[in-house]
Amino acid sequence: MSVISILPVATFQRRTFSGPTEARCFDTEHGTHALLVDGSRVYDVPADFESRLNEAAQRGPAAERGLLASLGLLGDPAIDAPLAPPVVNALALAVSEHCNLACGYCYADGGSFGANAPKHMNWDVARRAVDDLLARVPAGGSASLAFLGGEPLLNRDVLRRATLHAATLAAERGVSMRFSITTNATVLNADDAAFLAQHAFNVTVSIDGERELHDALRPTRGGGGSYERIVARLGPLLGSDLRVSARLTVTPRHTALRATLEHLMALGFHSVGFSPSLSSRDPALQLSAGELDALLTQMIECANEFERRIVKGDPYPFSNMLAALQELHRGTHRPLPCGAGAGYLGVSADGAYSACHRFVGDPRAAMGDLDHGIDDAARERWLASRHVDTQEPCRSCWARYLCGGGCHHEVLNRGRVACDFIRGWLAHALAAYVRIAEQRPDYFR
Ligand code: SF4
Numbered sequence: 001m002s003v004i005s006i007l008p009v010a011t012f013q014r015r016t017f018s019g020p021t022e023a024r025c026f027d028t029e030h031g032t033h034a035l036l037v038d039g040s041r042v043y044d045v046p047a048d049f050e051s052r053l054n055e056a057a058q059r060g061p062a063a064e065r066g067l068l069a070s071l072g073l074l075g076d077p078a079i080d081a082p083l084a085p086p087v088v089n090a091l092a093l094a095v096s097e098h099c100n101l102a103c104g105y106c107y108a109d110g111g112s113f114g115a116n117a118p119k120h121m122n123w124d125v126a127r128r129a130v131d132d133l134l135a136r137v138p139a140g141g142s143a144s145l146a147f148l149g150g151e152p153l154l155n156r157d158v159l160r161r162a163t164l165h166a167a168t169l170a171a172e173r174g175v176s177m178r179f180s181i182t183t184n185a186t187v188l189n190a191d192d193a194a195f196l197a198q199h200a201f202n203v204t205v206s207i208d209g210e211r212e213l214h215d216a217l218r219p220t221r222g223g224g225g226s227y228e229r230i231v232a233r234l235g236p237l238l239g240s241d242l243r244v245s246a247r248l249t250v251t252p253r254h255t256a257l258r259a260t261l262e263h264l265m266a267l268g269f270h271s272v273g274f275s276p277s278l279s280s281r282d283p284a285l286q287l288s289a290g291e292l293d294a295l296l297t298q299m300i301e302c303a304n305e306f307e308r309r310i311v312k313g314d315p316y317p318f319s320n321m322l323a324a325l326q327e328l329h330r331g332t333h334r335p336l337p338c339g340a341g342a343g344y345l346g347v348s349a350d351g352a353y354s355a356c357h358r359f360v361g362d363p364r365a366a367m368g369d370l371d372h373g374i375d376d377a378a379r380e381r382w383l384a385s386r387h388v389d390t391q392e393p394c395r396s397c398w399a400r401y402l403c404g405g406g407c408h409h410e411v412l413n414r415g416r417v418a419c420d421f422i423r424g425w426l427a428h429a430l431a432a433y434v435r436i437a438e439q440r441p442d443y444f445r
Protein backbone atom coordinates (compact mmCIF):
# COMPACT_ATOMS: atom_id res chain seq x y z
CA MET A 1 0.00 0.00 0.00
CA SER A 2 1.39 3.38 -0.90
CA VAL A 3 0.65 5.94 1.77
CA ILE A 4 3.09 8.75 1.20
CA SER A 5 2.15 11.43 -1.24
CA ILE A 6 4.88 13.65 -2.57
CA LEU A 7 4.57 17.34 -1.87
CA PRO A 8 5.06 19.69 -4.78
CA VAL A 9 8.08 21.38 -3.20
CA ALA A 10 10.99 19.06 -2.52
CA THR A 11 12.39 21.08 0.37
CA PHE A 12 9.38 20.30 2.58
CA GLN A 13 9.31 17.53 5.08
CA ARG A 14 7.70 14.31 3.98
CA ARG A 15 4.08 14.14 5.00
CA THR A 16 2.47 10.86 6.00
CA PHE A 17 0.51 9.50 9.01
CA SER A 18 0.74 9.01 12.79
CA GLY A 19 -1.32 7.98 15.95
CA PRO A 20 -2.18 8.36 19.62
CA THR A 21 1.20 8.26 21.38
CA GLU A 22 3.55 7.65 18.46
CA ALA A 23 1.71 9.75 15.90
CA ARG A 24 -1.21 12.16 15.62
CA CYS A 25 -3.62 12.53 12.70
CA PHE A 26 -5.17 15.81 11.65
CA ASP A 27 -7.24 17.10 8.75
CA THR A 28 -7.07 20.19 6.61
CA GLU A 29 -8.85 21.12 3.39
CA HIS A 30 -5.81 19.55 1.70
CA GLY A 31 -6.46 16.09 3.11
CA THR A 32 -5.52 13.97 6.08
CA HIS A 33 -2.06 14.34 7.56
CA ALA A 34 -0.13 13.04 10.49
CA LEU A 35 2.69 14.06 12.76
CA LEU A 36 5.12 11.25 13.42
CA VAL A 37 6.11 11.97 17.02
CA ASP A 38 9.67 10.63 16.96
CA GLY A 39 11.54 13.08 14.80
CA SER A 40 8.53 15.45 14.42
CA ARG A 41 7.90 14.47 10.79
CA VAL A 42 4.71 15.53 9.01
CA TYR A 43 3.18 13.29 6.34
CA ASP A 44 0.14 13.10 4.10
CA VAL A 45 -1.83 9.97 4.93
CA PRO A 46 -4.74 8.07 3.45
CA ALA A 47 -8.10 8.70 5.07
CA ASP A 48 -8.24 5.26 6.72
CA PHE A 49 -4.91 5.65 8.44
CA GLU A 50 -6.35 7.19 11.58
CA SER A 51 -8.60 4.22 12.24
CA ARG A 52 -5.71 1.79 11.72
CA LEU A 53 -3.56 3.79 14.07
CA ASN A 54 -6.29 4.03 16.69
CA GLU A 55 -6.77 0.30 16.46
CA ALA A 56 -3.04 -0.27 16.94
CA ALA A 57 -2.96 2.23 19.81
CA GLN A 58 -5.50 0.18 21.70
CA ARG A 59 -2.92 -2.61 21.74
CA GLY A 60 -0.20 -0.24 23.01
CA PRO A 61 2.74 1.81 21.76
CA ALA A 62 4.57 -1.32 20.54
CA ALA A 63 1.66 -2.07 18.18
CA GLU A 64 1.68 1.53 16.96
CA ARG A 65 5.39 1.28 16.28
CA GLY A 66 4.79 -2.04 14.56
CA LEU A 67 2.28 -0.40 12.25
CA LEU A 68 4.67 2.46 11.53
CA ALA A 69 7.54 0.02 10.95
CA SER A 70 5.41 -2.01 8.56
CA LEU A 71 5.00 1.15 6.51
CA GLY A 72 8.70 1.97 6.56
CA LEU A 73 8.23 4.97 8.82
CA LEU A 74 10.16 3.93 11.87
CA GLY A 75 13.83 4.82 11.89
CA ASP A 76 16.37 4.94 14.69
CA PRO A 77 15.00 6.83 17.71
CA ALA A 78 15.59 10.57 17.32
CA ILE A 79 15.74 11.23 21.06
CA ASP A 80 18.74 10.30 23.21
CA ALA A 81 18.19 9.01 26.74
CA PRO A 82 19.91 9.50 29.05
CA LEU A 83 21.37 12.80 27.94
CA ALA A 84 25.00 13.50 28.66
CA PRO A 85 25.41 17.08 29.91
CA PRO A 86 26.63 19.14 26.96
CA VAL A 87 29.24 21.90 27.16
CA VAL A 88 27.79 24.96 28.88
CA ASN A 89 28.08 27.64 26.22
CA ALA A 90 25.35 30.04 27.35
CA LEU A 91 25.02 31.98 30.57
CA ALA A 92 22.42 34.41 31.85
CA LEU A 93 23.92 36.91 34.25
CA ALA A 94 21.55 38.31 36.90
CA VAL A 95 23.57 41.54 36.99
CA SER A 96 20.79 43.20 38.92
CA GLU A 97 18.67 41.30 41.41
CA HIS A 98 16.60 44.41 41.71
CA CYS A 99 13.89 46.08 39.67
CA ASN A 100 12.31 49.52 39.51
CA LEU A 101 8.91 48.03 38.59
CA ALA A 102 6.58 45.97 40.77
CA CYS A 103 4.81 43.59 38.38
CA GLY A 104 2.40 41.38 40.31
CA TYR A 105 3.25 38.20 38.39
CA CYS A 106 7.05 38.55 38.47
CA TYR A 107 8.87 35.20 38.83
CA ALA A 108 11.78 37.08 40.42
CA ASP A 109 9.63 38.49 43.21
CA GLY A 110 10.17 42.06 42.09
CA GLY A 111 13.72 41.32 41.00
CA SER A 112 15.07 40.19 44.37
CA PHE A 113 14.28 36.46 43.96
CA GLY A 114 12.84 36.41 47.48
CA ALA A 115 15.98 37.87 49.14
CA ASN A 116 15.55 40.55 51.79
CA ALA A 117 17.65 43.12 50.00
CA PRO A 118 18.28 43.86 46.33
CA LYS A 119 21.72 42.86 45.03
CA HIS A 120 23.91 43.93 42.15
CA MET A 121 26.52 41.66 40.60
CA ASN A 122 29.98 43.14 41.04
CA TRP A 123 32.58 43.27 38.29
CA ASP A 124 34.69 40.47 39.76
CA VAL A 125 31.76 38.00 39.67
CA ALA A 126 30.81 39.04 36.13
CA ARG A 127 34.40 38.76 34.89
CA ARG A 128 34.88 35.31 36.41
CA ALA A 129 31.59 34.09 34.91
CA VAL A 130 32.65 35.29 31.46
CA ASP A 131 36.14 33.79 31.86
CA ASP A 132 34.59 30.46 32.89
CA LEU A 133 32.21 30.50 29.96
CA LEU A 134 34.85 31.21 27.35
CA ALA A 135 37.34 28.77 28.85
CA ARG A 136 34.92 25.95 28.00
CA VAL A 137 34.10 26.86 24.41
CA PRO A 138 36.58 25.66 21.80
CA ALA A 139 37.87 27.84 18.96
CA GLY A 140 35.35 27.88 16.14
CA GLY A 141 32.48 27.35 18.59
CA SER A 142 29.84 29.80 19.71
CA ALA A 143 28.82 31.19 23.07
CA SER A 144 26.10 33.46 24.32
CA LEU A 145 25.65 35.80 27.20
CA ALA A 146 22.21 36.99 28.29
CA PHE A 147 21.41 39.77 30.71
CA LEU A 148 18.21 39.40 32.68
CA GLY A 149 17.13 40.38 36.12
CA GLY A 150 15.56 42.12 37.85
CA GLU A 151 16.20 44.98 35.48
CA PRO A 152 19.71 44.52 34.03
CA LEU A 153 20.15 48.18 33.03
CA LEU A 154 20.05 49.15 36.72
CA ASN A 155 23.61 47.77 36.72
CA ARG A 156 24.65 49.03 33.28
CA ASP A 157 28.34 49.47 34.18
CA VAL A 158 28.80 45.77 34.91
CA LEU A 159 26.61 44.82 31.94
CA ARG A 160 28.83 46.86 29.63
CA ARG A 161 32.12 45.70 31.11
CA ALA A 162 31.01 42.07 30.91
CA THR A 163 29.97 42.55 27.28
CA LEU A 164 33.25 44.20 26.29
CA HIS A 165 35.26 41.56 28.15
CA ALA A 166 33.34 38.71 26.52
CA ALA A 167 33.64 40.27 23.05
CA THR A 168 37.41 40.73 23.48
CA LEU A 169 38.04 37.24 24.86
CA ALA A 170 35.83 35.62 22.23
CA ALA A 171 37.66 37.44 19.41
CA GLU A 172 41.04 36.34 20.82
CA ARG A 173 39.86 32.73 21.00
CA GLY A 174 38.03 32.54 17.70
CA VAL A 175 34.64 32.04 19.34
CA SER A 176 31.49 33.54 17.89
CA MET A 177 29.79 35.53 20.66
CA ARG A 178 26.10 36.44 20.85
CA PHE A 179 24.48 38.79 23.33
CA SER A 180 20.91 39.28 24.45
CA ILE A 181 19.04 41.36 26.96
CA THR A 182 15.53 41.33 28.37
CA THR A 183 14.68 44.77 29.72
CA ASN A 184 11.70 46.78 30.88
CA ALA A 185 13.26 49.68 28.91
CA THR A 186 12.29 52.27 31.53
CA VAL A 187 15.88 53.45 32.10
CA LEU A 188 17.24 52.72 28.64
CA ASN A 189 18.91 55.75 27.04
CA ALA A 190 20.26 56.56 23.59
CA ASP A 191 23.77 55.63 24.64
CA ASP A 192 22.55 52.20 25.83
CA ALA A 193 20.81 51.67 22.48
CA ALA A 194 24.04 52.53 20.63
CA PHE A 195 26.01 50.13 22.84
CA LEU A 196 23.52 47.30 22.30
CA ALA A 197 23.57 47.94 18.55
CA GLN A 198 27.37 47.96 18.47
CA HIS A 199 27.37 44.46 19.97
CA ALA A 200 24.43 43.20 17.91
CA PHE A 201 22.29 42.34 20.92
CA ASN A 202 18.99 40.55 20.59
CA VAL A 203 16.75 42.87 22.57
CA THR A 204 13.49 41.86 24.19
CA VAL A 205 11.34 44.52 25.82
CA SER A 206 8.78 43.41 28.38
CA ILE A 207 5.55 45.30 27.72
CA ASP A 208 2.03 44.12 28.43
CA GLY A 209 -0.08 45.94 25.86
CA GLU A 210 -2.03 49.17 25.68
CA ARG A 211 -1.31 51.93 28.20
CA GLU A 212 -4.08 51.22 30.71
CA LEU A 213 -3.58 47.48 30.77
CA HIS A 214 0.20 47.75 30.85
CA ASP A 215 0.19 50.32 33.65
CA ALA A 216 -2.11 48.17 35.78
CA LEU A 217 0.16 45.14 35.36
CA ARG A 218 3.60 46.78 35.31
CA PRO A 219 3.48 49.69 37.75
CA THR A 220 6.56 51.47 39.06
CA ARG A 221 7.53 50.88 42.66
CA GLY A 222 6.00 54.26 43.46
CA GLY A 223 2.69 53.08 42.01
CA GLY A 224 2.67 55.10 38.77
CA GLY A 225 2.45 53.72 35.26
CA SER A 226 5.48 52.73 33.19
CA TYR A 227 3.98 52.71 29.68
CA GLU A 228 4.83 56.31 28.75
CA ARG A 229 8.40 55.95 29.96
CA ILE A 230 8.92 52.87 27.83
CA VAL A 231 7.38 54.24 24.69
CA ALA A 232 9.36 57.48 25.05
CA ARG A 233 12.58 55.43 25.19
CA LEU A 234 11.95 53.08 22.30
CA GLY A 235 12.97 55.54 19.56
CA PRO A 236 16.75 55.00 19.62
CA LEU A 237 16.30 51.22 19.89
CA LEU A 238 13.83 50.93 17.05
CA GLY A 239 15.81 53.41 14.98
CA SER A 240 18.96 51.28 15.17
CA ASP A 241 19.87 48.11 13.27
CA LEU A 242 18.76 45.98 16.21
CA ARG A 243 15.98 43.42 16.06
CA VAL A 244 13.74 44.38 18.94
CA SER A 245 11.04 42.02 20.18
CA ALA A 246 8.18 42.74 22.53
CA ARG A 247 7.31 40.11 25.12
CA LEU A 248 3.89 40.23 26.69
CA THR A 249 2.99 38.17 29.75
CA VAL A 250 -0.61 37.11 29.23
CA THR A 251 -2.72 37.36 32.38
CA PRO A 252 -6.46 36.85 32.92
CA ARG A 253 -6.86 40.59 32.19
CA HIS A 254 -5.83 40.16 28.55
CA THR A 255 -9.12 39.68 26.79
CA ALA A 256 -8.47 41.34 23.40
CA LEU A 257 -5.14 39.88 22.37
CA ARG A 258 -5.39 40.51 18.66
CA ALA A 259 -5.91 44.24 19.24
CA THR A 260 -3.07 44.19 21.78
CA LEU A 261 -0.79 42.36 19.35
CA GLU A 262 -1.47 44.90 16.63
CA HIS A 263 -1.01 47.78 19.09
CA LEU A 264 2.50 46.52 19.87
CA MET A 265 3.28 45.94 16.20
CA ALA A 266 2.16 49.53 15.53
CA LEU A 267 4.67 50.76 18.12
CA GLY A 268 7.36 49.44 15.77
CA PHE A 269 8.52 46.21 17.41
CA HIS A 270 10.02 43.80 14.90
CA SER A 271 8.23 40.89 16.51
CA VAL A 272 5.71 40.41 19.30
CA GLY A 273 5.32 37.28 21.41
CA PHE A 274 2.94 36.13 24.12
CA SER A 275 3.96 34.20 27.19
CA PRO A 276 1.12 32.87 29.38
CA SER A 277 1.31 33.71 33.07
CA LEU A 278 1.24 30.24 34.61
CA SER A 279 3.06 30.67 37.90
CA SER A 280 2.52 34.09 39.40
CA ARG A 281 3.45 35.68 42.70
CA ASP A 282 -0.11 37.05 42.75
CA PRO A 283 -2.41 34.07 42.06
CA ALA A 284 -5.05 36.39 40.57
CA LEU A 285 -2.61 37.05 37.72
CA GLN A 286 -2.04 33.42 36.73
CA LEU A 287 -4.28 31.72 34.20
CA SER A 288 -6.79 29.09 35.30
CA ALA A 289 -7.74 26.12 33.08
CA GLY A 290 -10.79 28.02 31.78
CA GLU A 291 -8.72 31.12 31.12
CA LEU A 292 -6.18 29.02 29.22
CA ASP A 293 -9.02 27.79 26.97
CA ALA A 294 -9.98 31.41 26.33
CA LEU A 295 -6.32 32.24 25.65
CA LEU A 296 -6.11 29.46 23.08
CA THR A 297 -9.13 30.90 21.27
CA GLN A 298 -7.47 34.32 21.23
CA MET A 299 -4.11 32.90 20.09
CA ILE A 300 -5.83 31.08 17.24
CA GLU A 301 -7.53 34.32 16.21
CA CYS A 302 -4.09 35.96 16.02
CA ALA A 303 -2.69 32.93 14.18
CA ASN A 304 -5.51 33.04 11.63
CA GLU A 305 -4.71 36.67 10.90
CA PHE A 306 -1.02 35.72 10.60
CA GLU A 307 -1.96 33.03 8.08
CA ARG A 308 -4.16 35.39 6.04
CA ARG A 309 -1.38 37.97 5.87
CA ILE A 310 1.37 35.48 5.07
CA VAL A 311 -0.64 33.93 2.27
CA LYS A 312 -1.12 37.45 0.84
CA GLY A 313 2.60 38.13 1.20
CA ASP A 314 2.27 40.71 4.02
CA PRO A 315 4.45 40.56 7.11
CA TYR A 316 2.73 39.92 10.44
CA PRO A 317 5.44 39.37 13.05
CA PHE A 318 3.55 37.29 15.60
CA SER A 319 6.50 35.44 17.05
CA ASN A 320 4.61 32.52 18.64
CA MET A 321 3.44 31.52 15.18
CA LEU A 322 6.77 32.27 13.51
CA ALA A 323 8.54 30.06 16.06
CA ALA A 324 6.01 27.22 15.79
CA LEU A 325 6.24 27.11 11.99
CA GLN A 326 10.00 27.28 12.06
CA GLU A 327 10.20 24.38 14.51
CA LEU A 328 7.74 22.26 12.55
CA HIS A 329 9.54 22.91 9.31
CA ARG A 330 12.88 22.09 10.87
CA GLY A 331 11.42 18.94 12.38
CA THR A 332 12.51 20.00 15.87
CA HIS A 333 12.40 17.12 18.32
CA ARG A 334 13.60 17.59 21.84
CA PRO A 335 13.44 15.77 25.14
CA LEU A 336 13.52 19.00 27.19
CA PRO A 337 11.68 22.30 26.83
CA CYS A 338 14.81 24.45 26.73
CA GLY A 339 18.53 24.47 27.43
CA ALA A 340 18.17 25.04 31.19
CA GLY A 341 20.70 22.91 33.07
CA ALA A 342 22.03 21.59 29.75
CA GLY A 343 24.00 24.08 27.64
CA TYR A 344 22.51 27.04 29.49
CA LEU A 345 22.86 28.17 33.13
CA GLY A 346 21.91 31.22 35.18
CA VAL A 347 24.44 33.03 37.35
CA SER A 348 23.21 34.90 40.43
CA ALA A 349 24.60 38.25 41.58
CA ASP A 350 26.78 36.43 44.11
CA GLY A 351 28.12 33.89 41.62
CA ALA A 352 25.94 30.80 42.11
CA TYR A 353 24.99 28.72 39.07
CA SER A 354 21.39 27.59 38.62
CA ALA A 355 19.52 25.76 35.87
CA CYS A 356 18.37 29.07 34.35
CA HIS A 357 17.69 32.74 35.04
CA ARG A 358 14.41 31.96 36.82
CA PHE A 359 15.97 29.59 39.34
CA VAL A 360 18.35 32.10 40.94
CA GLY A 361 18.69 31.17 44.62
CA ASP A 362 16.44 28.12 44.20
CA PRO A 363 17.98 24.99 45.77
CA ARG A 364 15.88 22.71 43.51
CA ALA A 365 18.00 23.75 40.55
CA ALA A 366 21.36 24.71 42.10
CA MET A 367 24.28 23.82 39.78
CA GLY A 368 27.44 24.87 41.65
CA ASP A 369 29.14 28.25 41.88
CA LEU A 370 32.08 30.21 40.58
CA ASP A 371 34.31 29.19 43.51
CA HIS A 372 33.75 25.44 43.10
CA GLY A 373 32.85 25.23 39.43
CA ILE A 374 29.79 23.92 37.66
CA ASP A 375 28.29 20.91 39.43
CA ASP A 376 28.14 18.40 36.56
CA ALA A 377 26.68 15.68 38.79
CA ALA A 378 23.76 18.02 39.58
CA ARG A 379 23.31 18.73 35.88
CA GLU A 380 23.33 15.03 35.08
CA ARG A 381 20.67 14.36 37.73
CA TRP A 382 18.62 17.29 36.47
CA LEU A 383 18.75 16.17 32.84
CA ALA A 384 17.84 12.60 33.76
CA SER A 385 14.94 13.58 36.00
CA ARG A 386 13.58 16.29 33.67
CA HIS A 387 13.77 14.20 30.48
CA VAL A 388 10.32 14.19 28.91
CA ASP A 389 10.34 10.39 28.64
CA THR A 390 10.63 10.14 32.43
CA GLN A 391 7.81 12.60 33.14
CA GLU A 392 4.15 11.76 33.62
CA PRO A 393 1.91 12.30 31.75
CA CYS A 394 4.38 13.52 29.11
CA ARG A 395 5.78 10.13 28.18
CA SER A 396 2.53 9.17 26.48
CA CYS A 397 1.67 12.61 25.07
CA TRP A 398 1.79 13.02 21.27
CA ALA A 399 3.21 16.54 21.72
CA ARG A 400 6.14 15.45 23.90
CA TYR A 401 9.03 16.06 21.51
CA LEU A 402 7.68 19.43 20.38
CA CYS A 403 6.78 20.62 23.88
CA GLY A 404 9.62 19.02 25.82
CA GLY A 405 7.50 18.78 28.97
CA GLY A 406 6.88 22.48 29.69
CA CYS A 407 8.99 25.16 31.36
CA HIS A 408 10.68 23.50 34.36
CA HIS A 409 10.11 26.54 36.54
CA GLU A 410 6.40 26.69 35.83
CA VAL A 411 5.92 22.92 36.12
CA LEU A 412 7.81 22.71 39.41
CA ASN A 413 5.86 25.65 40.85
CA ARG A 414 2.37 25.06 39.45
CA GLY A 415 2.27 21.60 37.85
CA ARG A 416 1.20 20.80 34.29
CA VAL A 417 -1.87 23.00 34.04
CA ALA A 418 -1.31 24.11 30.46
CA CYS A 419 -1.20 20.78 28.58
CA ASP A 420 -4.50 21.22 26.75
CA PHE A 421 -3.46 24.72 25.79
CA ILE A 422 -0.05 23.51 24.54
CA ARG A 423 -1.56 20.65 22.53
CA GLY A 424 -4.33 22.87 21.17
CA TRP A 425 -1.78 25.43 20.01
CA LEU A 426 0.46 22.81 18.41
CA ALA A 427 -2.52 21.17 16.70
CA HIS A 428 -3.48 24.53 15.21
CA ALA A 429 0.11 25.23 14.17
CA LEU A 430 0.39 21.82 12.47
CA ALA A 431 -2.67 22.46 10.33
CA ALA A 432 -1.52 26.01 9.56
CA TYR A 433 1.87 24.64 8.54
CA VAL A 434 0.28 22.36 5.96
CA ARG A 435 -2.05 25.10 4.66
CA ILE A 436 0.77 27.64 4.30
CA ALA A 437 3.00 25.03 2.66
CA GLU A 438 0.26 24.42 0.09
CA GLN A 439 -0.54 28.06 -0.57
CA ARG A 440 2.85 29.73 -0.17
CA PRO A 441 5.39 27.05 -1.04
CA ASP A 442 8.08 29.73 -1.24
CA TYR A 443 7.47 30.80 2.39
CA PHE A 444 9.64 28.07 3.91
CA ARG A 445 12.57 28.48 1.57
S1 SF4 B 1 3.82 19.18 29.41
FE1 SF4 B 1 1.77 18.49 28.78
S2 SF4 B 1 1.68 19.01 26.59
FE2 SF4 B 1 3.84 19.04 27.16
S3 SF4 B 1 4.61 16.97 26.74
FE3 SF4 B 1 3.95 17.00 28.89
S4 SF4 B 1 1.83 16.24 28.84
FE4 SF4 B 1 2.35 16.88 26.74
Ligand code: SF4
Nearest residue numbers: 338340356407408409
Ligand atom coordinates in the same frame (compact mmCIF):
# COMPACT_ATOMS: atom_id res chain seq x y z
S1 SF4 C 1 13.12 26.53 32.65
FE1 SF4 C 1 11.54 27.89 31.85
S2 SF4 C 1 12.29 29.98 32.25
FE2 SF4 C 1 14.04 28.57 32.44
S3 SF4 C 1 14.99 28.61 30.40
FE3 SF4 C 1 13.56 26.88 30.48
S4 SF4 C 1 11.63 27.67 29.62
FE4 SF4 C 1 12.92 29.44 30.17
